[in-house]
Amino acid sequence: MSVLAAIGEILVLIGTFFYFLSALGLIRMPDVYNRMQTSTKSATLGSLGVIVGTGIWAVGKGHSLAWIVQTIAVAGFLLLTNPISAHALIRAAYKRGIPLWHGSVVDKYAEHLAGKTEADEAAEKEAPEAEGVSA
Numbered sequence: 395m396s397v398l399a400a401i402g403e404i405l406v407l408i409g410t411f412f413y414f415l416s417a418l419g420l421i422r423m424p425d426v427y428n429r430m431q432t433s434t435k436s437a438t439l440g441s442l443g444v445i446v447g448t449g450i451w452a453v454g455k456g457h458s459l460a461w462i463v464q465t466i467a468v469a470g471f472l473l474l475t476n477p478i479s480a481h482a483l484i485r486a487a488y489k490r491g492i493p494l495w496h497g498s499v500v501d502k503y504a505e506h507l508a509g510k511t512e513a514d515e516a517a518e519k520e521a522p523e524a525e526g527v528s529a
Contacts, residue, residue, distance in 0.1 A: 398454030399455055401447075401450050401454070402448065402450035402453075405444070405451075406451065412439040415436040416435075416436030416437045419432030420432070425492075425495035426487050427484055427487070427495075428495065430480050430483060430484050434480035437476065438472060442469050445472070446465055446466065448461075449465030450462065450465075
């Protein structure tokens with residue numbers, strides 16, 4: 395067994411462990427927001443481990459270097475798109491009105507929206523005054 399094949403197998407095992415953590419997080423977390431956060435981070439790391447490990451393992455078994463290039467390209471795509479898609483899903487769930495877990499202490503997005511509303515109200519108050527002054 396070559397060193398590259400051994401490294402690839404270890405990365406696949408590490409990725410599988412992160413997949414297990416992702417599944418465990420889906421079962422254990424109390425609300426959709428915590429579940430998405432746990433599963434996205436773990437599944438991203440699991441996918442990276444399994445995909446890159448497969449590429450390294452294949453090269454260690456005598457296949458061409460194209461395996462590494464292809465698996466790194468796929469891993470890069472996943473690394474960029476998984477967090478973005480999770481953010482979009484969580485934001486849609488929040489805007490849809492899915493409640494937070496009752497034990498959640500901080501809701502920064504609600505604070506952000508409240509601050510944004512206050513800023514919009516202040517801008518509306520200043521806008522008619524500015525129009526009257528310039529006229």
